[in-house]
Amino acid sequence: MTHPSTESPAALRRLDPEDAQLALTRVQEVLHRHEVIENLVHRQAEGGDRADLVENLLQRQHEAELQGFVNSLHPADIAFILESLPKTERQMIWRLVSAAFDADVLLEVSDWVRESLLEAMNRQDIMAATSEMDADELADLAPDLPPDIVTEVQKGLTVEERARLIEAMGYPDDSVGGIMDFEMVRVREDVSLEVVHRYLRRLPELPDHTDQIFVVDRQDKLLGTLSLSALLVNEPEIEVRDVMGTDYLSLSPLDTDSDAANAFERYDLISAPVVDGIGRLIGRVTIGEVVDVIREDSDEQALSRAGMQEEDIFAPVAMALRNRAPWLMLNLCTASIASFVASRFEDTVSTIVMLAFLMSIVAGIGGNSGNQTMTLIIRALAVGRVTGQNLWALIKRELLVTFLVGLMGSIVAAGFSWGISRSLPIALVMMAAMIANMLVGACVGVLVPMTRARFGKDPALGSSVLLTFATDSLGFLIFLGLATIFLI
Amino acid sequence: MTHPSTESPAALRRLDPEDAQLALTRVQEVLHRHEVIENLVHRQAEGGDRADLVENLLQRQHEAELQGFVNSLHPADIAFILESLPKTERQMIWRLVSAAFDADVLLEVSDWVRESLLEAMNRQDIMAATSEMDADELADLAPDLPPDIVTEVQKGLTVEERARLIEAMGYPDDSVGGIMDFEMVRVREDVSLEVVHRYLRRLPELPDHTDQIFVVDRQDKLLGTLSLSALLVNEPEIEVRDVMGTDYLSLSPLDTDSDAANAFERYDLISAPVVDGIGRLIGRVTIGEVVDVIREDSDEQALSRAGMQEEDIFAPVAMALRNRAPWLMLNLCTASIASFVASRFEDTVSTIVMLAFLMSIVAGIGGNSGNQTMTLIIRALAVGRVTGQNLWALIKRELLVTFLVGLMGSIVAAGFSWGISRSLPIALVMMAAMIANMLVGACVGVLVPMTRARFGKDPALGSSVLLTFATDSLGFLIFLGLATIFLI
Structure with missing residues (x-):
């Protein structure tokens, strides 16, 4: 892969795919070298003026090296490096980043990193960085900024931009309104493509991810879209209305961002217009934002399966504790209840101790x-x-598959039980309990997420606690219950 | 959301976000109604000619209704409906899909659905559908097609297309070569933008997802890219070389598709050129393919955590068995080993039966x-x-977080242990064992995926078996070991 950088080198560069990671390693190495030398100097001449001097020189040299290197990277790569460093080192590198990249990097990084970056900036830097942002970018950043800065920044906006900022801040984070931007090119339907070409030539550049131009009337009602393809392949004298598309996907600002992502994925879109209740064009969503939504949704799902929310390997420890403890406590409670259920069979277990070692297999x-x-x-x-x-077809299928797998598995499990207990009845109870508990797992596995989805809850979150609770408690109950009936 | 359809209605339509799902429900309802009436007629006049006649009429009516409806949908929505139906109903609906959509739908559906669709097609239909595909699309489909059809289709290709087909089939599925296409617009650097405009006007349309045109020399070496934005905002008399970008991301056909996806995500790309070892342009990757890669990777990860590969809720049962059994058997074996470890402490457990009920909490x-x-x-x-x-910083952080959460949790667990055993020593052993086993979990949680990644294996797959194995076996060992030392 050859990576884009912010400079414009004369020749094409061919780099390694793990480019950004190499850059990270290089930054870490310089930081490490700096730390080692610093410690050495300190140890040799404690508190002396000379040590301070040497340290100062060294620091300046390392800083110069890092500064040159970091500022040669793409802002997205700088954001990646900042996210991958512990807080003090992160803030040190951040101070070296050129002010010209401040805005881009602040918009790229995760929320919890942004906080620590803003902490390390003074008022003027923040004002400078935010003054070049668009309304939708400001809206994303506003919750993390000191309120007085937000007020100050607002004063610098045009009336139109201020209205957009307020509108964008009003939509939930996970709605289409929360991810839309306002950088749209609009044209009228009764002009020729030649006029559109002339109009575009007056712009410094097209907004990012422009694959279509929006055709609106005087009230800003969306009439159709003119794809760049149609603009480019048709003769200049043709009118916009003759080549514009009128059959396209449009979004409402209150649609969820996941719905929008599904639509982009299914219909292979690059941008889509956002219209209000009466059909007026108010913004657009682009694939750039959508890819982030898809990635975040997938990350969130993976984390929520383990009972966590957004957390990174370098997030503060206190944040990690708040994030992880509730889930583990919940699991501890359900495990305790399951073990309490099992302890009701104390007499059975003290008669046949082997049951104690087999019951966790059934539950697991x-x-x-x-x-x-x-x-x-x-x-x-x-x-x-x-x-x-x-x-219903789904439940039947899952029960069938589970029963067949369970049958195979329970033969193995019965063999093992016989092996450690030398008792055929125990092996048979093991077999029956295992199949039964697997069927319990299949039912819970279908019904819990479906029920949660029906009531509008995220189907992943919490489902696995309920599942483990059911299969642990009922597993113990079924196995020890059958043993009490047939073996005692 | 307003969805695009294949017709071009005069006015914009405003539909519900769950559009495709509504369409699916509607198809299912008609199928269900049809089945109910069919059963009714059969029961009333078994085997009679009249019943056949009525059934025939009804069937034709339902088919006509379904046919009109299904063919009004976007091919991606038709694919979604086919994927959501059991095999017989899927093939019935597939027969109603207009031949004009065959190619698009075949390319959209998942592999296991495609098989059942191809089964229901005759040779001519398949030939007709494949004859309109591009080389990269054919390469995706070829493994599922009968070999003689592939040979036949190849005969219909131009020499250039055949070479591309063979090239595309040579790359692994998960490489850039496997997802690239060949629909590129190329221009020379020494022409004016006006010439480029004239050249584009001769095309029927631009290839999907064209955001840039590739600038190549006579040997097809990539010299730069001309973004449509640069083409549109600059004056026509300017030469391509003056406005082309020379600092862009390019891919090698052997880069992995995940690396490409990471790059598209980080740098917000819509398309990227693929070049060979000596810098010649051989294809391009577009965001459409990349979004599929991101979604597939995330699906795969979720499935592999549960020990499964690609499986759908309507995949054949035999496939589901092959898919799920190995993982469950593996888990059964590790659980048996853990329980064997625990059974070595039979004497301890038969002396203090309560340990049997507490040990699964420690492991869990x-x-x-x-x-x-x-x-x-x-x-x-x-x-x-x-x-x-x-x-090292990472391991320290995880051990610290785990220790702190463990300390909190173990106090709760000690309370519960005291509650069911009324023994302070048992509660203390419980506390120590739980913290120790959580630290085991943290070490395994860091080291196993890291080790697997270092040896080039997928870090998710298999890691969780090893984790459960370690925390179960060592959990039992630590808890029962401590109990044997301090309580017996």
Whole structure:
């Protein structure tokens, strides 16, 4: 891969795919070297003026090296490096980043990194960085900024931009309104393509991700879209209305960003207009934002399966504690309840101690099997494949698959049980309990995410706690219950 | 959201966001109605000619209704509906889809659905559908086609297209070569923009997702890219070389598709050129393919965490068995080993039966906590944030976070243990074992995915089996070991 940089070198460069990672390693090495020498100097001449002097010189040399290097990178790569460093080193590198990149980098980084960057900036730097942002970018940043700076920045905006800023700040983060921008090219339907060409030539450049121009009337109502392809392949004297498309996807600012992402993915879009209730064009969504939504949704899903929210490997420890503790406590409670259920069978277990070692196998395999079912269902729900009509077919299929896998597995498990207990009845109870608990897992795996989705909750979050709770408690209950009935 | 359809209605339509799902429900309803009436007629007059006649009429009526409806949808929506139906109904609907959509739908659907669609087509239909495909589309489809049809289709291609087909088929599925297409517009650097405009006007349309035109020399070496923005905002008499960009991202056909996806995401790209070892332009990758890669990678990751590969809720049962059984058997084996480890402490457990009910809590919480760590590390590895330099800082951070959460959790667990056993020593052993096992989970959660990544294996796959194995076996060992030492 050859990576774009902000300079314009004369020749094409051919770099390694792990470019940004190499850059990160290089920054870390310089930081490390600096730290080692600093410690050395300090140890040799504690507190002396000479040590300070040497340190100062060294620091300046390292800083110059880092500064030159960091500022040769793409702002997205600078953001990546800042995200990958612990807080003090991050702020040190941030101070070296040229002010010209401040705005871009601030918009690229994750929320929790942005906080620590803003902390390290003074008022003037922040004002300078925000003054070049568009209304939609300001709206994204505003919650992290000191209120008085937001007020100050607003004063510098035109009336139109201020109205946009207020509008953009009014939409939820996960709505189309939250990801739309206002950089649109509008034309009228009764002009010729030649006029459009002349109009575009007056612009310094087209907005990013422009693949279509919006055709509106005097009230700003959207009439159609003129793709750049249509603009370029048709003769200049043709009128816009004759080549504009009138059959396109448009979004409402209150649609969810995930719905928009699904639509972009399915119809292979690059941009889509956002219109209000009466059909007026108020913004557009581009694939750049949509790709971020898709990636964030997928990250969120992976984290929420483990009971976490947005957290990074270098997020502050206090944040990590708040993030992880609730989930583990919840799991601890459900595990305690399951173990309390099992302890009701104390007499049975003290008669046949081997049961104590087998019961966790029954519970575990039920959870694993249920988790497979649940993963499939959550994915099918996410793409809208599950309807009222096929629910029953779905449950039947999952129960059948689970029963067949369970049958195979339970033979192995029965063999193992016989091996450690030398008792055929125990092996048979093991077999029955394992199949039964796997079926419990399949039912919970289908029904819990479906129920949560029906009531509008995120199907992934919390489902796995419920699943483990059910397969643990019922696994112990079924296994020890059957053992009490048939073996005691 | 307003959805695009294949017809061109005069006015804009405003539809619901869950459009495709509504269409699916409607198809299912007609199918269901048809089935109900069919059963009714059969029951009333078994085997009679009249019943056949009525059924025939009804069938034709339902088919006509479905046909009109299905063919009014976007090919991507037709693919979605086909994927959401069981096999027989899927093939019935497929027969109603107009031949004009065959190629698009075949290219949209998942592999396992495609098989069942091709089954339901005769030779001529397949030939007709494939004859309009581009070389890169054919290459995607070829593995599913009967070999004699591939040979036949090749005969219909131009020499250039045949060479491309063979080239495209040579790259692995998950490489840039596997997702690139050949629909590029090329220009020379020494012509004016006016000439480029005239050249484009001779094309019927620009290739999908064209945001830049490639500037090449006579040997097809890539010299730069001309963005449509630069083409449109600059004066026609300017030469291409004066406005072309020479600092862009280019890919090699052997880069992985995930690397390409990361680059598209970070640099907000719409298309990127693919060049060979000596700098010749051989293809391009577009955001349309990249979005599919991102979605597939995220799906794959979710499935592989549950020990599955690509499977859908309507995939054949035999496929589901092959897919799920190995993982469950593996888990069964590790659970059996863990339970074997625990059974070595039979004497301890038969002396204090309560230990049997507490040991699964220790094992479970270690697994849950380790899973949080592992999820974070896998994500950080995927974006390349983990380097040799920060590994140690990472381990320290995870151990600290885990220790602090463990301390809180173990107080709760000790309380519960005291509650069911009324023994302070047991509560203290519980506390120590739980913290220790959570630290085991944290170490395994960091080291296993890192080690797998270093040896080039997918860090997600298999990591969770190893994690559960470690936290189960060591959890039992630590807890029962401590109990044997201090309580017996």
